[in-house]
Amino acid sequence: MSKANILVVDDEPAIRGLVQEILEDEGYAVRLAESAEEARVLLRQHAPDLLLLDIWMPGEDGISLLKDLAGSGSLLYPVVMISGHGTVETAVEATRLGAVDFVEKPLSMGKLLATVEQALASGPSGRAETEPLAMVEPVGKSAVLQALREQAAKVATTNSRVLISGPPGSGCRVFARYIHALSDRAQGPFLEFSGAAVNADIAAEQLFGVEEETARRPGLLELAAGGTLVIDRTSELATAIQDQLVAALEFGWFLRTGGSSRVALEARVLFVVREDIAQAAQAGRLREDLCYHLNAVPLYVPPLREHSEDVPELVTYFVDQLVDREQLPFRRFTVAAQNRLRHHDWPGHVRELGNLVRRLLVMGDGREIDVAEVAEAMAMDQASFDQSSDWTPTRVLDLPLREAREQFERAYLQRQLQRAGGNVAQLARLAGMERTHLYRKLRSLGIDQQKPEDVGE
Structure with missing residues (x-):
């Protein structure tokens, strides 16, 4: 074979x-x-x-x-x-x-x-199916995480559609994987689709497939039959695609792009939204009838600061994974270092913590990571976002106009990207820029936006 x-x-x-x-x-x-x-x-x-x-x-x-x-x-x-x-x-x-x-x-x-x-x-x-730091089971012993795991376990026993929401980096995709793993579909396919920066035509072909005179090409909804499809960043999908999804949920079937033959919806669909659902619906980014379909089983993943007692266990998880899968040197966080991490605000949530742990293992020396090393790494993180110090008004006024403008734009977009949690669609809204132009601007300024597949999604 x-x-x-x-x-x-x-x-x-x-x-x-x-x-x-x-x-x-x-x-x-x-x-x-x-x-x-x-x-x-x-x-x-x-x-x-x-x-x-x-x-x-x-x-x-x-x-x-x-x-x-x-x-x-x-x-x-x-x-x-x-x-x-x-x-x-x-x-x-x-x-x-x-x-x-x-x-x-x-x-x-x-x-x-x-x-x-x-x-x-x-x-x-x-992109490998198993990401180096991808959790199968959400890590944490806090009351918040225990309640979420119990809720996810109950949902997994049904075929209900689920709306998972939470800030970027908080672990929404972790809970999607967890629901799939606990369901009777666990042996079926687990596929993911991101609505970020995808136009309506491409999204339609990828999700619903294509039907032509000479051939048919299945989309992800069809390929995920018997398993689970996660549609991430749902509120960033074009309205026309959201309309098609509503119809597929209502009738239990859909049409391939260009086709006339009904295709049964045999995949379980989990939807992920990286912003407040009510605000997204009020702003017109999320169809209200789609909200009605999904809100029957909502699952909200809170920011890390709301369950900061889980930070030490998350640190242990990340260290073990990085040592085992990436052969990074083992280093132990002191109690004082872990306490410093617990009391950090974590604007980038679980993803930010995982990336910090990786950097400390790669860049540091010695068997222990103490509080001073953690504080220094955090200060460096803040400085990378605060490159506005590089363009203080007195310095900028001494530069040629083009250089001054570039320094301001770089500092401004880095700051807004931090506010958006690495979400370029949200960044476009904050900056009031058309997304295609924004991508070109980010590349020209050398700004590497955080990817949705990073740790903690």
Whole structure:
């Protein structure tokens, strides 16, 4: 039985034949295409588990094909690029578009097989199904966490839709995974979709799939049948997509994009909202009828400061995970250091704590982490957000206009990004900027916004 289905796209017959022979010897099912045009036909017929894509081909090149696939929302499988003479710019562009790795010509068969195996394990865009710090069970012994776990356990025994809300980084996705793990769907697929920065057309194709004359491509709602689909940042989805979700919940079926055949909704859907539900509904970001559908079983994950007694146990969890999975050196937090962490406000919540623990293990020396080291690390965190000290009015007035403007914009957006908890959609609202322009501005200023898949989501 084949391990996986791999599509190889290369204009050189010798390369295609060699790769096919090697991969089939390893038990993979292999299909071949000699051009981007032929690859499109095969991709419409059947989505592969992995796409091996040559960059330099006559006609349409591999980067253009990758860009088109990523832009249409069709990139639900990992892509490895094949290049005979790539450049750094080409590699950066391909990675930005979603490629997970490169293999170079002349091909090393050992390197090829290792890359294929790693890419298949990582999934689309290189994101592994099991994140290094991803909790299966929420950590903490506080009354707040115990009550939440009990509520989640009760919900897990039903097929009810659940609305999970809480500030970014508080652990909403942890509770989604926990509900799935305790349910009778635990052996089924667990898929996640984020509504952040996704336009309506792409979201529709990714969630509901596509139906064309020659082929059907299932979406996440269909792929999650028998399991769970988590729709994260629900309030950031376009109104039209929220309308389609309401209809699917009401009728128990949906249509693929461009299709007319009903598809039964056999996945359990968990919705995550990273802001106050009432405010999101009042502002028009969250459909009221969607709220009505979901609010029957709400689960609110509070900020870390409201259950700060769990901080020591969370620290122990993060240390154990980082030492075990990332082979970081073990270091013990003193009681005074843990007490200092307990009394911190944690604007970034559990995610911020996990990232701080990682940095202390990586950057520090010695077996113990004392309160002074913790305080210094926290001060450095604050300084990174307070680079406004770099643009004090007296200094800025002495700079050329362009430099002064850049320093102000960088400090301003970093401050607003902190307020938004790393949520770019929320940042766009705070700054009053159109999101596409905001992404360009963040890149030009070298600001690395926090990713939704970071610790504590």
